[in-house]
Amino acid sequence: MNLRTLFYVLSAIFLGFLIPYLIATYLFNKEVLSPEQQLANAMWRGSIYSLFALGYALIFSILGLLNLAHSSVFMWGGYIGLMSVLKLDMPIWVAMPVGMIGGGLVAVSVDVIAFMPLRRRNAPRISQLISSIGASVILLSLATLIFSSTPKRFPQDSIDALPGTADKPLTWLLDNANVRITPIQIAIFVIPIVLMFLLEYMVNSLKIGKAMRVVAFNQRIARLLSINVGNIFAFTFFLSGVLAGAAGVLQGLAFNSMTPYMGATVALKGLTVIVLGGLGNIRGAVVGGFLVANIEIMSIALGYGWLSDAVVFSSLFLILLVRPQGLLGESGKMRA
Amino acid sequence: MDAVFDFLAPVGLNETNFQFMLIAAILGCSIYVTLYGGMFSLANAGFMAIGTYVSVVLTQRYDWPFVPAIIAGMVAGGLIAIIVGLPVLRLSDIYLAIATIGFGEVVVVLIRNFDRIYEEIFDKKIEITGGGKGIKNIPVTTDTLHLIIFLLIVVYFLYRMQHSRFGRALAAIRQDETVAANLGINVVYYKNVAFIIGAMIAAGAGGLSGHLNRVIEPDDYDFDRAVDILTYAVLGGTTFFIGPVVGGMVLRYLPELLRRLKVLSFVGSIVGRDLTNEQAAVDGIINGIVLILFIVYLPGGLADPQLWKSLYRRLRPNNTQKGAP
Amino acid sequence: MLVVEDLQVGYGAIIALRGISFKVESGQVVTLIGANGAGKSTTLNTLSGLLKPRAGRILFENVDITGKRADVISQKGLVQVPEGRLIIAPMTVQENLEMGAYKRTDSEINSDIQQVFERFPRLGERRKQKAGSLSGGEQQMLAVGRALMMRPKLIMLDEPSMGLAPMLVNEVFSIIRTIKAQGTTILLVEQNARKALQVADYAYVLERGSIVKEGSAAALQADEEVIQAYLG
Ligand SMILES: Nc1ncnc2c1ncn2[C@@H]1O[C@H](COP(=O)(O)OP(=O)(O)OP(=O)(O)O)[C@@H](O)[C@H]1O
Ligand SMILES: [Mg+2]
Numbered sequence: 001m002n003l004r005t006l007f008y009v010l011s012a013i014f015l016g017f018l019i020p021y022l023i024a025t026y027l028f029n030k031e032v033l034s035p036e037q038q039l040a041n042a043m044w045r046g047s048i049y050s051l052f053a054l055g056y057a058l059i060f061s062i063l064g065l066l067n068l069a070h071s072s073v074f075m076w077g078g079y080i081g082l083m084s085v086l087k088l089d090m091p092i093w094v095a096m097p098v099g100m101i102g103g104g105l106v107a108v109s110v111d112v113i114a115f116m117p118l119r120r121r122n123a124p125r126i127s128q129l130i131s132s133i134g135a136s137v138i139l140l141s142l143a144t145l146i147f148s149s150t151p152k153r154f155p156q157d158s159i160d161a162l163p164g165t166a167d168k169p170l171t172w173l174l175d176n177a178n179v180r181i182t183p184i185q186i187a188i189f190v191i192p193i194v195l196m197f198l199l200e201y202m203v204n205s206l207k208i209g210k211a212m213r214v215v216a217f218n219q220r221i222a223r224l225l226s227i228n229v230g231n232i233f234a235f236t237f238f239l240s241g242v243l244a245g246a247a248g249v250l251q252g253l254a255f256n257s258m259t260p261y262m263g264a265t266v267a268l269k270g271l272t273v274i275v276l277g278g279l280g281n282i283r284g285a286v287v288g289g290f291l292v293a294n295i296e297i298m299s300i301a302l303g304y305g306w307l308s309d310a311v312v313f314s315s316l317f318l319i320l321l322v323r324p325q326g327l328l329g330e331s332g333k334m335r336a
Numbered sequence: 337m338d339a340v341f342d343f344l345a346p347v348g349l350n351e352t353n354f355q356f357m358l359i360a361a362i363l364g365c366s367i368y369v370t371l372y373g374g375m376f377s378l379a380n381a382g383f384m385a386i387g388t389y390v391s392v393v394l395t396q397r398y399d400w401p402f403v404p405a406i407i408a409g410m411v412a413g414g415l416i417a418i419i420v421g422l423p424v425l426r427l428s429d430i431y432l433a434i435a436t437i438g439f440g441e442v443v444v445v446l447i448r449n450f451d452r453i454y455e456e457i458f459d460k461k462i463e464i465t466g467g468g469k470g471i472k473n474i475p476v477t478t479d480t481l482h483l484i485i486f487l488l489i490v491v492y493f494l495y496r497m498q499h500s501r502f503g504r505a506l507a508a509i510r511q512d513e514t515v516a517a518n519l520g521i522n523v524v525y526y527k528n529v530a531f532i533i534g535a536m537i538a539a540g541a542g543g544l545s546g547h548l549n550r551v552i553e554p555d556d557y558d559f560d561r562a563v564d565i566l567t568y569a570v571l572g573g574t575t576f577f578i579g580p581v582v583g584g585m586v587l588r589y590l591p592e593l594l595r596r597l598k599v600l601s602f603v604g605s606i607v608g609r610d611l612t613n614e615q616a617a618v619d620g621i622i623n624g625i626v627l628i629l630f631i632v633y634l635p636g637g638l639a640d641p642q643l644w645k646s647l648y649r650r651l652r653p654n655n656t657q658k659g660a661p
Numbered sequence: 662m663l664v665v666e667d668l669q670v671g672y673g674a675i676i677a678l679r680g681i682s683f684k685v686e687s688g689q690v691v692t693l694i695g696a697n698g699a700g701k702s703t704t705l706n707t708l709s710g711l712l713k714p715r716a717g718r719i720l721f722e723n724v725d726i727t728g729k730r731a732d733v734i735s736q737k738g739l740v741q742v743p744e745g746r747l748i749i750a751p752m753t754v755q756e757n758l759e760m761g762a763y764k765r766t767d768s769e770i771n772s773d774i775q776q777v778f779e780r781f782p783r784l785g786e787r788r789k790q791k792a793g794s795l796s797g798g799e800q801q802m803l804a805v806g807r808a809l810m811m812r813p814k815l816i817m818l819d820e821p822s823m824g825l826a827p828m829l830v831n832e833v834f835s836i837i838r839t840i841k842a843q844g845t846t847i848l849l850v851e852q853n854a855r856k857a858l859q860v861a862d863y864a865y866v867l868e869r870g871s872i873v874k875e876g877s878a879a880a881l882q883a884d885e886e887v888i889q890a891y892l893g
Contacts, residue, residue: 066430117632126376126429127631130570133563134627141620145609207763214749214760221747223731224709224740226764226811268441268559271434279430306452310445317438321423324431 004283008328009193012287016294017042024302032301042290042297044188048254050289051192051247052266053273054199054282055107055240061280062216062236065125068132069110070244071267072139075260077103077245078252079147085158092158096249103245104238110135111237119233136267143260151257159184159253188250195246196286199239203282212236272316278326287328346596351480353592358483359545360588364568364580365490366537371574372503373530374510376429378562379420379436380538382443383413385557387539388546389447392471393464395547402477406543413539414532421531425524428513440562448554470553478547486544487581490537494577506530538565567623570630573637582639587626591619662687662846663708663739663815668717670700670707677703679870680717685815685848690841692849692857692878694891695867701850702744704867705817708848709741710734722814736764738814742821746800748807750793754784757792757803761810770810777806780836798829805836815846822853834860854891858882866891 017039024030032038052074059067081099084090090098114135118128203209214222215232222229251266252258273292277284292312299308319326341351363384370377391409394400400408424435446453450465465471497503505526508516517523546552564587572583594600600618604611611618636643663685670678677700685691695701706712708719710731719727721739735741749757758777762770778785781802787795792803801821808816818837822830830853837860841847851857858864858878866874866887874887881887 066434114628121632123631123635124429126433127635129376129430129433130566131628131631133566134624134631136624137563137620137627138624141617141624144617144620145611145614210752210756210760211763213752217749217751218747220711220743221749223711224735224743224747225760225807226732226736228730228732264559268437271437275434306449307445310442310449313438313441313445317435317442320427320431320435320438324427 008283008287009290012290013039013043013046013294016046016291017298020294020298020302024298030302032298035301038297038301040185042294044185044254045297046290046293047189047192048247048251048289049266049269049273049293050286051195051243051250053270053277053285053289054192054196055243055247056270057274057277057280057282057285058199058240058243059236060274061282062212063115063233064216064280065115065128066132066279067110067115067240068129068267069114069136069139070107070240071263071270072136072143073103073107073110073241073263074244074248074251074266075143075258075263076106076139076248077241078248078258078262079143079260080106080245081249082152082154082252082258083147085154086152092154092253096246099249100242100245103243103248104241106139107237107241107244108234110139111234115233136263140260140263147260149260151259153256153258154253159256184253188254191246191250195243199243200282208232208235268316269312272312274326275316276319276327278328281326281328284326284328288326291327347593349589349592353589355478355480355483355548356545357585357588358480358487359541359548360564360568360584361581362483362487362490362541362544362584363538363565364572364584365487365494366534366541367565367569368494368572368574368577368580369497369530369534369537371569372497372510373506373527374513375425375527375531376433377424377436377531377534378433378559378566379417379424379439379531380534380565381557381559381561382436382440383417383535383538384542384545384561384565385440385443385447385554386413386416387542388552388557389465389542390539391543392474392546392552395477396471396474397464402547406540406547409543410536410539413542414536417532417535418528421528421535422524425527425531437559437562440557440559444554444558447557465554468554470551470556472551474547474550474552476548476550478544483544486540490540491577491581493533494580498577502526502529563623563627567627569637571626571638573639575636576639576641579637579639583637586638587623590622591615594618594622662722663848664718664720665704665708666718666720668704668707668719669715670703670712671715677870678707678714681867681870681872683865683872683875685846686863687846688841688844689862690837690847690849690860692851692854692861692864693867694851694854694857694864696890697852698869699867700870701867702819705741705743705819705848705850708734708739708817735811738812739817740808740811740813740815741817742804742808742819744819744823746797746804748792748795748800748803750791752792753789754792754795754803755788757807758810761807765810765812773810773812777809780839781806798825798832801825801829801833802836805833809840813845815848816840817848817850819850820852821849822851822856830856854887858892 021032021035024032056067056070059065059070077099080102081095084095084098085092110132114131115128118131203212211222211227212232214225214227215229219229222232251262269292273288274285276291277286277288295311295315296308299305299311341349341354363380366380387409390412391405394405394408395402420439424432424439427435447465448468451462451467454460454462454464505516505521508519508521509523509526513523568584568587569580570583571587572579572581600611630637634640634643666682667680668678668682669680681704693701693704703712707714710729710733713728717727718725721737726734726737726739749760752760755774758774762773778788783799784802784806787799792800795803805821821833825833834856837847837849849857849861858881861878864876864878864881865872866881874881874884876884
């Protein structure tokens with residue numbers, strides 16, 4: 001099953017890249033500037049999107065609810081990582097897990113405040129959606145109060161302290177082009193892929209992951225099997241927050257600039273990602289992440305960067321109309 | 337009118353604030369119509385943007401008079417709602433929400449890039465929407481009376497709706513779509529009509545607010561605006577026609593009241609921060625708390641007749657004790 | 662082993678149980694018979710902790726478990742096999758059984774799974790198959806097997822024979838006999854009163870939320886009213 005995921009990821013990267021590339025060069029006679037570089041960019045950017053969307057998809061698949069506060073958890077995770085570098089002088093490789101755990105805890109508190117009371121009352125899914133919007137707005141506003149809305153960045157010396165970064169970014173010479181890839185970008189590409197495989201392993205093979213799937217399938221059965229459903233919910237939120245936190249720190253490193261609004265832009269892209277992949281489809285979230293990144297990178301490469309949002313959001317809108325189960329989803333298939 | 341506002345000034349109610357409260361009330365009504373039929377659509381910020389831009393472009397660039405321009409904006413909103421509604425309203429709850437969020441974003445992006453897209457296609461420079469910077473120096477033509485009249489028309493419509501065939505059909509659809517269809521209610525038709533009406537109200541609010549603000553920018557109509565509109569309806573309640581009006585006005589007035597009562601500087605002095613310059617963040621926190629509190633504890637909203645009845649009963653314990661056997 | 666006192670349960674305005682009391686002694690098979698809607702499933706779900714009672718008390722092994730959470734109760738050894746074969750369709754047969762042992766940490770889980778496969782050879786043959794693709798009878802066996810994996814002290818079966826062909830019904834009841842023979846106490850809910858009374862030691866008759874009759878299985882089998890209403 002893991003090989004299949006890998007296959008899907010790779011095909012998403014290459015098809016998402018190749019198809020627009022071929023269309024651009026042969027149909028419109030547009031020159032794509034340094035395609036190798038674009039591919040590299042699409043890979044690490046797609047990796048962040050996938051990681052972010054994974055948490056979204058996880059909550060939807062296990063709990064059946066859309067947590068619109070996920071983007072704020074992402075931002076908080078990023079800031080917790082950043083602050084532990086800025087204020088506590090932690091090295092980045094410590095700040096990263098700190099940001100992840102911080103994101104996890106923020107996600108659990110979102111569950112406690114916004115979802116738990118509604119679950120008790122068996123409220124409709126839409127109420128949960130609204131209250132998650134409420135939680136998101138509160139988290140965002142708190143962040144602007146606490147961290148201020150001026151951009152912040154990881155200090156250069158903390159980045160230089162990472163192994164292999166000291167002098168210059170790696171420059172790989174390919175046959176006829178320079179591809180500039182920094183070690184951080186490689187890490188950004190690798191870490192999410194590793195986390196995705198861990199997640200998939202957990203959900204499919206570990207006991208707790210199987211318990212999550214039972215809860216997703218039928219909460220009554222779960223409870224009769226001695227599974228503490230409340231704990232599984234909290235754990236699922238924690239995991240989604242950990243993934244979001246990792247994405248947040250990586251995003252901060254990748255663009256080397258953070259504002260409390262960093263979540264807002266990713267929020268809607270992440271929504272597009274999970275809808276493309278099929279709501280609640282974990283593998284689909286990964287594939288969708290790379291697809292969306294490719295759409296963006298290609299439109300930038302072709303000189304239409306200003307249209308990339310239009311393309312992304314139109315595809316969100318259109319895919320829902322044409323294929324609401326997503327590209328990978330089979331209609332009527334179970335959520336998890 | 338002026339005398340009234342002189343009187344209300346100490347509580348933070350000047351005419352400008354009141355105008356924005358009226359706009360908020362109208363926007364609340366626009367989402368109320370769809371929620372009344374059980375449709376969770378977040379498209380109204382998009383329709384508001386359409387109404388704003390169409391009417392402002394007409395008055396500013398083509399010298400249309402005010403009222404026809406507003407009506408044209410509403411018609412444009414309605415037409416786009418017809419096109420969008422048919423496919424989108426087949427989706428249910430979460431999927432409808434996501435699709436309408438997507439729609440809103442597409443509208444904003446298209447408005448922001450309208451001139452550029454035109455140039456790209458027709459190879460001719462124009463200035464219609466003014467890109468990301470928007471349109472500036474719009475003379476203020478909307479006055480309080482326009483807003484009041486428009487709101488009254490909308491509220492009268494909502495009031496009539498509640499007791500009409502149309503309203504009953506929507507209520508039935510909200511209860512259970514399949515049952516409603518089995519009862520012979522044309523679900524697709526009624527849902528689309530509600531969606532179109534909601535869109536036109538939002539577009540009208542947009543046109544009126546566009547001629548009130550002096551400046552319009554595409555970013556004013558993004559997801560945050562959709563959340564604002566939703567909050568108005570959630571605060572006021574979605575089953576009783578006064579709800580969205582109360583919700584919109586209260587929510588819009590709350591920050592002014594807080595400012596007047598120096599709540600912010602008081603809280604700020606406790607936490608040791610000057611909060612008076614953080615209006616946006618404070619508004620956000622209020623919005624968020626309102627959304628959660630009302631959805632969790634008062635799902636009927638502020639204007640829920642049930643709520644007031646039970647409150648009344650509780651505040652007059654003597655009566656109930658006498659009445660009890 | 663299980664003592665229920667004056668249990669009252671409702672769904673909103675509907676009252677489903679109007680204060681019922683009964684007992685299950687250790688090692689016995691006790692059956693609860695009654696028509697559709699009498700409140701049999703409601704009783705089991707309340708004992709399992711899926712529903713909260715309005716009044717009354719439930720004692721399991723002399724411990725008050727009234728209103729406790731379902732996962733806590735099932736861990737104490739009071740295990741329900743719910744109505745309608747609630748198996749975990751997207752998981753394999755083997756995984757379903759493993760989930761029965763979710764809270765167990767001992768080393769005998771695998772040998773218990775083997776035992777289930779010996780008892781139900783058809784499950785053994787299909788261990789890698791998705792549970793959703795099993796036939797109705799096989800699903801019922803899987804549900805029972807999964808409950809046995811929890812090593813119950815008292816197993817509650819909700820209409821295990823419902824919708825099964827006559828041959829399978831006989832098989833289900835012979836399984837009940839072997840479970841009893843191994844010393845597990847059983848509370849059996851059935852509409853098939855004839856069969857239920859054949860395996861049971863003691864029986865209660867439930868009608869519209871109240872217990873209207875009780876007695877040893879033999880006595881009820883001879884009771885005119887019971888014959889008329891349930892065995893006729
Ligand atoms: N979720 C529910 N909501 C409302 N009423 C319910 C609910 N479940 C059961 N009831 C009502 O409670 C009463 C008892 O139902 P219960 O399911 O316990 O009956 P039963 O004896 O198990 O019947 P059957 O043999 O059909 O399974 C019935 O009148 C039923 O309509
Ligand atoms: Mg039953």
